[in-house]
Amino acid sequence: IIDLYIVFAVVTALIQIAYVAVVGSFPFNSFLSGVLSCVGTAVLAVSLRIQVNKENKEFKDLPPERAFADFVLCNLVLHLVIMNFLG
């Protein structure tokens, strides 16, 4: 499921870039915040996936609840910033 989410985020980012290439980047901050929000959620989802993956030796001790809580916190901060930046 996380993989699908990652793919969705990346595709949304690509669509936004294509839009900018076509229409022009006038409200640059909106473009920036949109693209970076997609990239950001993708990155965070990847991090979550890394941490939750049972085969990953380095994160054996990390309970998945904690990983998810961190993920939620990070997303909160990210979206707060994006809302602010969207203008």
Next chain:
Amino acid sequence: MAAPENPQQQAATIRHAFGNVLSFLILLLIGVLAFSIRLFSVIKYESVIHEFDPYFNYRVTQFLIKSGVYDFWNWFDDRTWYPLGRVIGGTVYPGLTLTAGTLWRIFNALNIPLTVETVCVFTAPIFSAFAAWATYLLTKEVKGVGAGLTAAALLAMVPSYISRSVAGSYDNEAVAIFALIITFYLYIKTLNTGSLFYATLNAIAYFYMVCSWGGYTFIINLIPMHVLLCIVTGRYSSRLYIAYAPLVVLGTLLAALVPVVGFNAVMTSEHFASFLVFIIIHVVALVYYIKGILTPKMFRVAVTLVVSVGLIVGFAVLAVLIALVASSPTKGWSGRSLSLLDPTYASKYIPIIASVSEHQPPTWPSYFMDLNVLAFLVPAGIIACFMPLSDASSFAVLYIVTSVYFSGVMVRLMLVLAPAACIMSGIALSEAFDVLTRSIKLQLLAATENPQINAGDATKVTPNDAVKTEKSEDSVKERSSRKSKKKEKENVEKASSVSRKEKRLLVLPLEASMIAVFLLVLLGAFYVVHCVWAAAEAYSAPSIVLTTRSNDGGLHVFDDFREAYAWLSHNTEVDDKVASWWDYGYQTTAMANRTVIVDNNTWNNTHIATVGTAMSSPEKAAWEIFNSLDVKYVLVVFGGLVGYPSDDINKFLWMVRIGGGVFPHIKEPDYLRDGQYRIDAQATPTMLNSLMYKLSYYRFVETDGRGFDRVRHTEIGKKHFKLTHFEEVFTTHHWMVRLYKLKSPKNRIRGKTKKSKSKATTTTSSKRIGARKKNPWH
């Protein structure tokens, strides 16, 4: 073996708790030390804000507290850079002022009525205490608690940091260094634990750093460099990805939030490194992921496929990027950053950056003055970081190497070197003490455990003689020389396990280690003495008030600057404009509350060149220029009577250079005699006629009859002259600040206006903004 474990465990926990309490107390004391060593200037002079830049920050803080955050964010300042004004909201790093404003509000909410000035003056020492604690945390992550405590103690006192954070030095670096260390600490913590929580905190700390100082580009380039280093040396792990990738995304977004940075966060070359490494780390992560999934043969096929496609795409993107970057003349870097990479850049193209004394390369003695003992503990620390090498210690090594390089370019960046040097020295000292105290302990242990064995055998406790040690321990086991058999067993177990470990660790002879410990403590004592001396004598001078010792030992205070500003604020109209060299702009707006033409922000080179040209021109031309800018008063700093070396005549060469950079009729060779600027009888006529000379030395000959300039150590060239276009309105007690007023044009014009002459002067003023007035003078 449960029974004997418990007392051992208990002993261990008690020791642990005791150690915790002790380190907490030590940290508290370090904080108090860091705070109090910076208070010398408050004790010696008064609680006043130093230098030039802090006055601007102070004024901004006053405005913030008076008008609130929204007005501050959108503030357009019309009291500086007349007639251009300055967008404060968009050009200032708000971190410091917001921090001080918050502190003031907290104190007021607690009903502690501190004035804004007090809060501003003491912000720096408070944050240096925080910075010391942050250094403890950072070094603890790299090496351990002992190293952390040593590094924190070193940072609390290091003169280089003290120089920019004394009480009263209310400048960006005061909070920025704290933000820097905290950001690095959180990065290392994320790297060590791999937790997203710390990654979030890291991004927030980075945001605080971006708010505070332009030096944040150091972070955003150092961390990618470190990530690249880790990848290249094969230390890639998913923790690295979690540490780096969210930081880049969140960090760039947060950096773009700060108005000063804005879109520079994605457009300037200073940030490209982070994006490049972002892409690289994704590629590497993908490669590892695929490697884990596919069989080796398929992996190789996939690799060739991906590499060929990737190279094509990569080349295309790279070509576009290079075209974009090459199109801008500075390749996308800002002037200051470029001067860091190419130290000769500023002197060739931007004389203003070259003229700031803080931007010069440091001399060798200044390294020893600012870092003292740390200068030769750092290499030891670097070696200690290599055994064992972890991600965190490789980061520390990278940090010190880069900061040493950059501090060699600009003396101001020695400040960034200070925490790195403290960390390294802390590690080195802690490792040294480790080895030495361990040697002492083992030697003593071996000596007491083998009372029958003479000293000769005791010295045989060397790394290679682990077997022999065990044998001697066994013989002790048979002897019941200790109080209880259990304790003996514990000791033996501990000693034997330790001695087994000791096989690889170094154990030095007893006397040598004791002497070494004593010498190291002595070294620390020298360091402390030097730091206190540096803080008291060298770095605590508020440049706004000067002191000197008279012959009978009394203290003589020169308060001329504040005298002049007070005169200005009391005796001129609120809307009067004051022209001076840009050094004094901030102080004039903050203390005298008058509009200035140019100030320390130096963002408009042409405007500064205008003032410089005016100062270098003869009186009539200067009057023209100043009149076109609506200037009423001219402020000149003159040190010839008392021997104050940083006066305007000494800065005159920069006025000529900067003015000449924009207005070609100012030619530097006109002012030089034999390649030197002179003001005595050998000076060139252009020099003797320039406004700066005249305003500095007007009536100077009346002081001692000869006109002897104590700074240049000569008599002046032109002694008796009158001013035609300016009149002197105020000279301070020691003649350090002199104020002149522009004379208004005469109402009646005598004789014909000489058209050719007026054309010559008006062509120079036509290059400037403002209406051209026809020259009403003869």
